[in-house]
Amino acid sequence: MLRPCAHGAEKYGIDAGEWRAHMCGLCLGLRDGHGQLARAATNTDAILLSVLTEAQLASPATRTTAGRCPLRGMQRADVAAADSPGVLLASTASLLLGSAKLRDHVADGDASRLAGRPMVRMSTRWADGARRQAALIDFDVEPLVAVIDSQQLVESRAASAEPTVTLDELTAPTALCAAELFAHTAILANRPENADQLRTAGRHFGRIAHLSDAIADYDDDTAHGRFNPLTATGTALAESYELVRESDAELRRALVAARLVDVPTVRWMLLDPLHALVHRLGKGVGAVSAHVCNTTRTDHAHRPGNGRRAASPGSETTGGDHPRAHRTNHRPPTRRPGVGEALALVLGVYCTGYACCADHTSPCTGERKDAWWKGCDCGSCCDCADCCSSCGDCCSCGDCGCGCDC
Known part of the structure; x- marks a missing residue:
């Protein structure tokens, strides 16, 4: 549900790698406490619990150096310690939510007969793991x-x-x-x-x-x-x-x-x-008028009478400067995801909406882009909103440098 924008981090003077630090800390905490398969329970919204815990501390939280990982392009990184209180709480929440999600899939009939029993066993294992984890933090x-x-x-x-x-x-x-x-x-x-x-x-x-x-x-x-x-x-x-x-x-x-x-x-x-x-x-739901911007930043920026103007949510943008045809004119043919994207999707680590902790190809321009945490250069206003997962999903709010939906 939460998709932090890397350009918003720059606006606040925050290192954009902080989000990754919490996510990787949670993933490694699940691995260390509950095995490799538990990493599939990584819930990116649960990261917020680690963030809120650290946001109340008087002194800076400690970081530990994590080993190389395919989702980081085989790079090392400074991440939240797997045994820190915030990460322990976040992993407890991830296991609880993951357990409930598995049970829901089985109850709704989304799982085949062969997959049903293993999913129920995994759900029970994660629920038991959440109890053990919660005991460590008196929760x-x-x-x-x-x-x-x-x-x-x-x-x-x-x-x-x-x-x-x-x-x-x-x-x-x-x-x-x-x-x-x-x-x-x-x-x-x-x-x-x-x-x-x-x-x-x-x-x-x-x-x-x-x-x-x-x-x-x-x-x-x-x-x-x-x-x-x-x-x-x-x-x-x-x-x-x-x-x-x-x-x-x-x-x-x-x-x-x-x-x-x-x-x-x-x-x-x-x-x-x-x-x-x-x-x-x-x-x-039709309560807000959609604003569809041009694909390139140069076209979108500083247009007389329009440019990168700020429009409050709920305001209506009209005129011919941003034709809806831009949605389709710049979209390349459908492609299969790369290995890094596929791995991220399989593990359930969705980062900012399109498995963007791996390098990816922009569906807006067809341009090959680095992962956002490598320093995403916002070539269009939707790059840092949904990692180009849906060209034109912009609000032109003006809150960040590229006018993205952040």
């Missing part, structure tokens, strides 16, 4: 396990419509889990005064996560007759989008009230990506 994980287990029951009740289940009841398990995980970052950082505010922020983050997933899957779920909380509760897409915006505002208020030491990093890794998410959802 009571049992209420979270219980509420995750209750999700299937609540959805069954909603599907039967007897008795009526509200949207708040359906999103409550996700919201509760995120709330307790956020709050525990304050305990790990020895800042208990922040716990209540972070619990509030986490509750709204969980609600956004659940609703954004429901909005994104709405058409596909409807077409295939799968359960969707919006359909089950009769909630319109526009109404669900307003709930997302409401939670986004409440989350920001809670974080302002919390006493964080490192505010810029939290803005870069959480608040800015959430702004982009809300904007993309708004475009998807």
Whole structure:
């Protein structure tokens, strides 16, 4: 859900490699504590728990040097220590979420008969690993396990419509889990005064996560007759989008009230990506007018009367300077992903939307590009928004140097 923009890091004076440092630390923490296969549970949104923990520390967090990895182009890197409290919490969350996801796939019939049993065993193993990991940081994980287990029951009740289940009841398990995980970052950082505010922020983050997933899957779920909380509760897409915006505002208020030491990093890794998410959802439900920019930066920059102007989310860009034809004129033929991209996709490490921790080819121009962490040169406004996974997905917000959707 979170896609931090490398150019936003530069704006805040942050090393763009910090996001990779947390991601690699989480991946290595899962490997060291639970074996190589557990690295597939790496959840890029769970990285936020490590970020929030460090953002409350008075002194800089320690880093350790990781060995060479294909997803880093076989380079070494300074990463968050696998045994640091934030990484331990993030890996606990990744295992819990990964376990629940596997069970959901089996329950929904997405897994074949041959794959079903191994997936159930892996789900149980990851849940047990989460319990052991939580014990290391004095985190009571049992209420979270219980509420995750209750999700299937609540959805069954909603599907039967007897008795009526509200949207708040359906999103409550996700919201509760995120709330307790956020709050525990304050305990790990020895800042208990922040716990209540972070619990509030986490509750709204969980609600956004659940609703954004429901909005994104709405058409596909409807077409295939799968359960969707919006359909089950009769909630319109526009109404669900307003709930997302409401939670986004409440989350920001809670974080302002919390006493964080490192505010810029939290803005870069959480608040800015959430702004982009809300904007993309708004475009998807028709609440925000889409702005489609030109492909090259030189064409997009400093045009008289237009140029790289800032348009607030929800504003409408009109005129003939940015014809929709640019979406198709510059798109090369479909290609197979390279080895690095395929490996990233298999492992489930999605970095910024298109497995961009590996070198990749821009679908906008066909140009071969380095991984974003090598120092992405934003040749077009969508390069650093979705790593060119969808040319034209820009908001022209003007917040970063390239006007990308950040």
